[in-house]
Amino acid sequence: MKNVLTIAGSDSCGGAGIQADIKTFSALGTYGMSVITAITAQNTMGVFKVTELEEEIVAAQINCIYEDIKVDAVKIGMVSNSIIIKTIAQCLRKHAAKNIVIDPVMVSKSKYKLLRPEACEALVSFLFPLAQVVTPNIPEAEVILGKRIQNVEHMQEAAVAIHKMGPANVIVKGGHLPGDAVDVLFDGQKFTLLSDVRIATKNTHGTGCTFSSAIAASLAKGFNIREAFGAAKEYIHGAIENSFSIGQGVGPTHHFYSLYKRAGLVD
Numbered sequence: 001m002k003n004v005l006t007i008a009g010s011d012s013c014g015g016a017g018i019q020a021d022i023k024t025f026s027a028l029g030t031y032g033m034s035v036i037t038a039i040t041a042q043n044t045m046g047v048f049k050v051t052e053l054e055e056e057i058v059a060a061q062i063n064c065i066y067e068d069i070k071v072d073a074v075k076i077g078m079v080s081n082s083i084i085i086k087t088i089a090q091c092l093r094k095h096a097a098k099n100i101v102i103d104p105v106m107v108s109k110s111k112y113k114l115l116r117p118e119a120c121e122a123l124v125s126f127l128f129p130l131a132q133v134v135t136p137n138i139p140e141a142e143v144i145l146g147k148r149i150q151n152v153e154h155m156q157e158a159a160v161a162i163h164k165m166g167p168a169n170v171i172v173k174g175g176h177l178p179g180d181a182v183d184v185l186f187d188g189q190k191f192t193l194l195s196d197v198r199i200a201t202k203n204t205h206g207t208g209c210t211f212s213s214a215i216a217a218s219l220a221k222g223f224n225i226r227e228a229f230g231a232a233k234e235y236i237h238g239a240i241e242n243s244f245s246i247g248q249g250v251g252p253t254h255h256f257y258s259l260y261k262r263a264g265l266v267d
């Protein structure tokens with residue numbers, strides 16, 4: 001069994017954040033662990049309150065895990081302030097953490113700010129250089145670079161520019177552009193583009209969290225970055241295709257659809 005850690009925020013309605021990450025790790029046959037950075041009160045309609053945790057308890061959670069358990073990959077999601085960002089960077093350096101996947105979460109689908117604007121610089125300068133891969137969506141890449149991204153060519157340029165900020169690989173996700181869902185990987189030398197038909201659904205709560213967690217689980221299993229990208233793209237496609245409506249807003253993706261089908265729990 002490979003062990004995968006998520007360092008992220010808790011999503012009370014279970015569609016994104018820590019909860020989506022652990023479901024993804026489990027569905028992909030890895031053992032999931034968590035370091036919680038913030039507690040969000042959210043549902044399918046929006047984020048209503050956020051409490052950031054103290055950096056001491058974030059550091060203690062990370063140290064506890066690394067001092068006892070071999071961590072095969074770590075995914076970092078919502079980290080809302082620069083003190084917690086610096087603490088995480090320090091702890092991961094101390095433990096020589098490997099296979100670090102950074103999803104630079106900034107704003108929820110409902111437009112709530114999950115990263116303090118003044119902390120963006122810390123995220124880039126302290127965490128990006130530690131990453132095996134960073135996975136910004138289009139609005140995140142636009143904030144990081146201060147530039148509009150309107151097509152696949154712009155996504156490729158953005159991947160090159162973000163690569164210069166220190167990560168070994170960059171995947172710019174195209175979920176926010178119209179048309180097919182095209183994602184761009186840049187490894188410092190060449191591009192890999194993966195494209196899927198866009199699934200017509202409103203239920204895409206947590207797609208970014210799920211995608212980056214699938215990459216982390218795949219890296220933990222020994223896949224190289226291109227293989228991990230392919231496995232994550234396939235996983236997110238199935239999870240969105242089988243997404244469902246709970247509540248009144250944006251519903252979650254489905255992590256265990258193939259297991260449920262085999263067990264006769266769904267049609």
Ligand SMILES: Nc1ncnc2c1ncn2[C@@H]1O[C@H](COP(=O)(O)OP(=O)(O)OP(=O)(O)O)[C@@H](O)[C@H]1O
Nearest residue numbers: 137173174175176181198199206207208209211236
């Ligand atoms: N409707 C869709 N159909 C197919 N693939 C999609 C769809 N929406 C997003 N994707 C894919 O899902 C993955 C996540 O991309 P997306 O841009 O939605 O992430 P995100 O905006 O970070 O998500 P979140 O809002 O949860 O943070 C990418 O591989 C993207 O191409």
Ligand SMILES: Cc1ncc(CO)c(N)n1
Nearest residue numbers: 009010016017078108109
């Ligand atoms: C805790 C958390 N992390 C990430 C997202 C992604 O938007 C969210 N909605 N909530």
